[in-house]
Amino acid sequence: MGLKNSHPKLFPGDIVEYPRNKYFSHYAVYYGERDGVPYVAHLTCRDSDSKLPLFGRALRSEIKLDPLDLLGRKYKVSNMLDDSFPARDFHSVVKPAIDDMLGREVTFDILFHNSEHQATLFRYGVKKSEQIERIYKHIMPTWKKLFDKKKL
Numbered sequence: 001m002g003l004k005n006s007h008p009k010l011f012p013g014d015i016v017e018y019p020r021n022k023y024f025s026h027y028a029v030y031y032g033e034r035d036g037v038p039y040v041a042h043l044t045c046r047d048s049d050s051k052l053p054l055f056g057r058a059l060r061s062e063i064k065l066d067p068l069d070l071l072g073r074k075y076k077v078s079n080m081l082d083d084s085f086p087a088r089d090f091h092s093v094v095k096p097a098i099d100d101m102l103g104r105e106v107t108f109d110i111l112f113h114n115s116e117h118q119a120t121l122f123r124y125g126v127k128k129s130e131q132i133e134r135i136y137k138h139i140m141p142t143w144k145k146l147f148d149k150k151k152l
Contacts, residue, residue: 008077010068013090015119016040017078018071024131027078027119031065031098038068041098043118045108061108063101063118085124094122 010016014030028040045061068075079087088094107113116129 008075010038010077011090013087013094013123014077015079015123016068016071016075018075023135025078025116026071027114027116028066028071029094029098029119029122030068031095039065040068040071041065041102041122042071043106043108043113043115061106062103063098063106065098065102079123080130081120081124081126081128085126087123088125093125097122 010030012030012032016028016030018026018028020026026042028042031039031041033039041063043061044064044066106118108115111132113127114129114132116131117127120126120128
């Protein structure tokens, strides 16, 4: 589904991707409507920690419900693991998991627990970040060379 001013049809439990730059996107799970306003659940840094996460980590992050458009007007449905894992039932599994996590403090870690990890954990019960895996493919060969030369 395209991005440019498009508004794809969303179903509760869908993963919503908000592209941020060439390399990274922010991810959320479509929660449904409240008073006619569509909402998503997502992992976000608390306001005081949002300026500069230390070494890719923000110790004070949380799961929040926000209006869909608050996170960005350009978004797409990105149920990227549907071919590999079954989506869990929204009403009996995903929604209760989201409700349980709302407002709870969670450590954000760009490599091990980012918004994509959280979204796939809600939808599939599996933590996975394809964007980090793509970055690893470029970083790991460089690190391996440095390690082999004993410079790392």
